[in-house]
Every structure is written in structure tokens, then in C-alpha cells.
Amino acid sequence: METTPQLATAATDAPASPLAIAASGITKSFGDVRAVDAVDLTVHAGEIVAFLGPNGAGKTTTIDMLLGLSKPDSGSVSIFGRSPRAAIAEGFVSAVLQTGGLLKDLTVRETVQLTASLFTQTRPVDEVLERAGILDIGSRMVGKCSGGQQQRLRFAMALLSDPGLLILDEPTTGMDVTGRRDFWNAIREDAARGRTVIFATHYLDEADAYADRIVLMRHGRIVADGSATEVKNLASGRTVRAVIPEADVAALAAFPGVSSIESRGSATLISTSDSDALARHLFTRTDAHDVEITAHGLEDVFISLTSEGSAS
Numbered sequence: 420m421e422t423t424p425q426l427a428t429a430a431t432d433a434p435a436s437p438l439a440i441a442a443s444g445i446t447k448s449f450g451d452v453r454a455v456d457a458v459d460l461t462v463h464a465g466e467i468v469a470f471l472g473p474n475g476a477g478k479t480t481t482i483d484m485l486l487g488l489s490k491p492d493s494g495s496v497s498i499f500g501r502s503p504r505a506a507i508a509e510g511f512v513s514a515v516l517q518t519g520g521l522l523k524d525l526t527v528r529e530t531v532q533l534t535a536s537l538f539t540q541t542r543p544v545d546e547v548l549e550r551a552g553i554l555d556i557g558s559r560m561v562g563k564c565s566g567g568q569q570q571r572l573r574f575a576m577a578l579l580s581d582p583g584l585l586i587l588d589e590p591t592t593g594m595d596v597t598g599r600r601d602f603w604n605a606i607r608e609d610a611a612r613g614r615t616v617i618f619a620t621h622y623l624d625e626a627d628a629y630a631d632r633i634v635l636m637r638h639g640r641i642v643a644d645g646s647a648t649e650v651k652n653l654a655s656g657r658t659v660r661a662v663i664p665e666a667d668v669a670a671l672a673a674f675p676g677v678s679s680i681e682s683r684g685s686a687t688l689i690s691t692s693d694s695d696a697l698a699r700h701l702f703t704r705t706d707a708h709d710v711e712i713t714a715h716g717l718e719d720v721f722i723s724l725t726s727e728g729s730a731s
């Protein structure tokens with residue numbers, strides 16, 4: 420077996436190479452709960468994809484099926500043109516899960532060496548430590564590592580087979596801000612070489628900052644799929660914030676494009692699909708000052724597409 424067939428294929432032959440993930444109509448139920456409902460998902464080699472969604476949306480169940488840890492009730496999954504199990508057996512896929520698997524009394528380097536000894540062929544230990552950003556703490560005992568360093572250690576172990584696809588399920592839960600940033604910087608730098616990365620997260624800012632593409636799930640279905648900008652654009656309109664002395668709330672509510680008005684201290688927040696017209700009105704017809712216009716963010720989309728009142 421060659422040392423790096425997976426990544427080389429993914430990085431250099433993207434148009435001709437098979438899709439990293441091709442899932443078609445995958446469905447999984449637990450009793451009466453349909454955890455994943457006819458999901459179609461196509462991921463090209465080299466993409467970094469975030470799975471977002473509230474608790475119970477079906478992210479982990481989907482990931483388990485991609486990893487071959489559970490079988491869909493119906494539908495099919497193919498990873499680099501193979502079944503998930505075959506893809507894992509051949510070293511095409513690695514996972515970084517949230518917990519487990521680390522011995523506290525080994526050093527960081529010993530842990531990676533031990534894992535490497537289980538494979539017939541791997542990338543060099545120093546190389547994966549370096550890519551995970553933990554080469555400098557190779558002699559530290561695992562029990563003395565922070566949560567973020569332990570996650571980077573799991574990342575290093577996952578890199579040993581040089582997988583074309585890396586799957587991470589909520590990898591930064593419980594980490595502090597610096598730990599999360601260091602972890603994602605290591606992932607992004609590594610992914611720049613062409614590795615495909617899929618991660619589930621609850622952190623909207625992580626999806627926004629580190630993913631090329633966001634897949635938003637709700638009740639087992641995909642409700643949005645696109646770049647962060649495309650997904651954010653689903654929450655159309657902007658918020659105009661202004662201090663408006665003696666504001667005529669009824670007149671503002673009737674203004675074309677305005678969908679809601681809210682008071683916040685001395686300021687008024689107005690959601691509108693035509694912020695230019697509203698700002699012009701405020702400046703020319705009222706004594707409004709401190710006017711700010713902001714685009715809706717990922718959080719607005721998340722709430723509008725995943726809250727209970729929204730359409731499935």
C-alpha cells in the first residue's frame with residue numbers, strides 16, 4: 420500500500436476523483452422518532468462542511484451513518500466510491516470524537532506512537548504532531564494536557580492514516596476560546612492541503628469562521644445548505660437601529676418593508692427588507708440620530724429556520 424494515496428487523490432484529482440461523500444435518501448428511525456429523514460448529501464473532495472442544528476436535529480445520527488457506525492433504514496452512503504466500512508478499513512476516513520480513548524499516563528508522543536503501531540503504514544509521528552500543532556508538547560503527559568490539547572492529540576491520531584476525509588463530531592465542546600481557536604487553526608491549515616472535513620457543532624461562530632459550506636439540520640432534514648454568506652442571505656433584510664425622539668411607532672410599522680419594531684433602551688430596532696428607504700426616511704423626516712444598519716447574521720437564520728414555529 421502506498422503511504423498517501425487518499426490525500427493525493429483528493430488534492431490533485433478533484434474533478435475526476437469520486438465524491439468524498441454521496442449520501443442518497445438516508446433515513447434512520449429509533450422507535451417512533453425519525454432521527455434522519457431522507458437526507459441527500461453530496462460533498463466534494465476538499466470541502467470543509469459544518470453541520471449545524473439544535474439538539475436532536477439528527478447531526479450525530481447522520482455522522483454515524485457516514486462512518487458506518489450505524490446502517491440507514493433506507494437510502495445509501497458512499498465514501499470515495501466505497502461503503503463507509505470499506506472506506507474506513509482502507510484508511511480513507513478518520514474521526515475525531517469528543518471523548519474517550521486516551522491514556523493519562525502516556526506522553527503525547529507515546530500515545531501517537533502506540534496508535535501508529537496498530538497500523539501497517541502511517542505518516543511519521545513527528546509530522547502528525549506538527550500538523551496538529553502539538554510537536555512542542557510531545558513529552559507532556561496526556562493527563563496534564565488541557566482539553567484543547569487533548570483534542571489536538573486526537574486530531575494527530577486521526578491524521579496517521581492520512582485520510583482523505585476527516586469527520587469531527589462536536590470536537591470543541593467545553594473548550595475555552597483560545598483552545599477552540601488553536602484547534603481550528605490546526606484543522607484549517609491541514610485542510611488547506613486538500614483534505615475533506617465534516618464537522619458537527621453547536622457553535623455558530625465556528626461554522627461561520629471555519630467552514631466553506633454550512634448544512635443546517637432540523638428534525639432530521641436539511642433546511643439550508645450553502646456557503647455562510649448564502650445561508651445568511653436566507654434571513655433577508657437588515658436591522659436599522661436608531662435613537663428616534665418621539666418616534667411614531669405606528670407610522671414606522673406601516674412603512675414599506677418593515678416587519679418588526681422593538682424598543683431597546685433609548686433606541687428603536689426596526690427589521691426591514693428596505694433599509695435604504697427607511698434610513699432616508701429617518702434622516703429626512705424625523706430627528707433620528709445614531710443610526711446603524713446591520714445585516715442579519717447566521718444566528719437569525721438559525722433561529723428562523725430551526726425554531727418550532729418555522730416550516731419543516
Ligand SMILES: Nc1ncnc2c1ncn2[C@@H]1O[C@H](COP(=O)(O)OP(=O)(O)OP(=O)(O)O)[C@@H](O)[C@H]1O
Pocket residue numbers: 449452453454472473474475476477478479480481
Ligand atoms: N440510540 C438512540 N436511541 C433512541 N433515540 C435516539 C438514539 N440516537 C438518537 N436518537 C434520537 O434521534 C434524534 C436525533 O438525535 P441526534 O443525536 O442525531 O441529534 P443531534 O443533532 O446530534 O443532537 P445534539 O446536538 O444534541 O448532539 C433525537 O430525537 C434523539 O433523541
